[in-house]
Amino acid sequence: MRISFILSILLIFLASAGAANATARIHINLSTQTMHVESSSGSYSWPVSTARSGYYTPRGSFAPTGLQRMHYSRKYHMSPMPHSIFFRGGYAIHGSYATGMLGRPASHGCVRLSPGHAAALYEMVQNEGGSISITGSPPASPRYASAGRRGHALAYGPGERRGHYGVRQWQADPLSPFGDFF
Numbered sequence: 001m002r003i004s005f006i007l008s009i010l011l012i013f014l015a016s017a018g019a020a021n022a023t024a025r026i027h028i029n030l031s032t033q034t035m036h037v038e039s040s041s042g043s044y045s046w047p048v049s050t051a052r053s054g055y056y057t058p059r060g061s062f063a064p065t066g067l068q069r070m071h072y073s074r075k076y077h078m079s080p081m082p083h084s085i086f087f088r089g090g091y092a093i094h095g096s097y098a099t100g101m102l103g104r105p106a107s108h109g110c111v112r113l114s115p116g117h118a119a120a121l122y123e124m125v126q127n128e129g130g131s132i133s134i135t136g137s138p139p140a141s142p143r144y145a146s147a148g149r150r151g152h153a154l155a156y157g158p159g160e161r162r163g164h165y166g167v168r169q170w171q172a173d174p175l176s177p178f179g180d181f182f
Contacts, residue, residue, distance in 0.1 A: 025039075027134075028093075028134045029135060030050050034047060035048045035093075035111070040128060047114075050107055051105055053105065055107065057110070058134065062133075064129070066085075068084045068086070069084075075090065075108075083095045083122035087132050093111040093113065094110060095117075
C-alpha cells in the first residue's frame with residue numbers, strides 16, 4: 001500500500017516536471033528582427049517587425065499575460081491585432097497584414113508577425129504556455145523624408161499625380177489599383 005502511494009506521488013511529480021519543460025520558448029532579436037521559437041511541435045525562425053524610430057519594444061524576460069484571438073487597438077485607431085499574445089501591459093506579439101514590412105522596425109512597440117505565423121505561435125502558447133525573451137538593439141532606421149527649406153517634408157504618397165487616387169482614398173483602400181504606380 002505504502003509503495004503504491006509513493007509510486008503515484010513520484011509519477012505525478014515526473015508528469016508535472018515534463019509538462020513544465022513543454023513550454024514554448026520564444027526569443028526575439030531586435031538586432032536581426034527575427035523570432036526563434038522552440039516548441040514541442042518543432043523549431044521555427046520567422047521575420048518580425050518591432051518598434052520603429054521614436055517607439056520602444058521592451059527588452060527582458062516575460063511570460064504571456066493574456067491571449068486574444070482578435071484584438072483591436074484602442075490606442076492606435078482600432079488597428080486589428082490578430083492572435084495577440086500580451087506580455088507586458090499593452091505590448092503584444094501579434095499578426096500583421098503589413099507583411100512587406102517584416103524584417104525591419106515598423107511598429108509602435110509590439111512584435112509583429114505574419115498572420116499565419118502568429119496563428120501558429122498563438123496555438124503553441126495556448127497549448128503549452130510560453131516564455132518570451134527579447135534582446136538586442138534595433139537597427140538604425142533610415143530617414144525617408146527630409147525637411148525642405150520651409151520645413152515641409154518632401155515625401156509623396158500614392159495618387160499625388162493627376163488622374164490617380166489621393167492619399168485619403170489610398171488609406172481607405174490601399175489595395176486598389178493605382179494605374180502604373182505599382
